[in-house]
Amino acid sequence: MDQGKVIAARTAASSFVTPRANEATSGAPGSIGASRSKIDEQAQAELASDLFEPFDDTVHSHSDKLEKLSAMDFGAYSKVEEGAVVKLDGRTFVIAVSTGKFVCEGNEMMGVSIQEPIYAELDGKRASDAISFNGKELVIEEVA
Incomplete structure (x- = not known):
């Protein structure tokens, strides 16, 4: 109410x-x-x-x-999947659960769930691959 x-x-x-x-x-x-x-x-x-x-x-x-x-396993990854850390368009995302921005070891990050629309575009991609999201072309800078 x-x-x-x-x-x-x-x-x-x-x-x-x-x-x-x-x-x-x-x-x-x-x-x-x-x-x-x-x-x-x-x-x-x-x-x-x-x-x-x-x-x-x-x-x-x-x-x-x-x-x-x-x-979750937060080991090293070469492609985007659950547990990976992805640098995209100058921002760092952790593929895990949805979160607001947070700082880890001096790096600003944000959590992304596998249910989010952007994950559908990122899934399975590797560093230097490009995706199109919300009308923008974005390049995956790094996957770890």
Whole structure:
């Protein structure tokens, strides 16, 4: 649930159970205060669940990537395949799992998964081979 929906739900719930000036808000069973407390608890629980879900997915994604990385062979390669390090158009890519940019031994790199479209173009190619990707001709400078 997006933040706007949470705010709208809370506003609607709040206006529904807002006590009048002469009503008690003690929280005694059956009172408006008790109803408001129950709605606030429910809204808080829903919000917590909605906020937790993306983190849970992220944790599972990272776990899957770590498991895959620990099983990979990062030996020397002469052609592009899973585990190879590829220098393409001045950038260095590790064929493993998708990542953002990172630095390894002073070199800026980025992880590329075998499910990514660029890998379909790189698969099996060797240094000095050319590929066409997104309308650009690129030359593979190095495969290691």
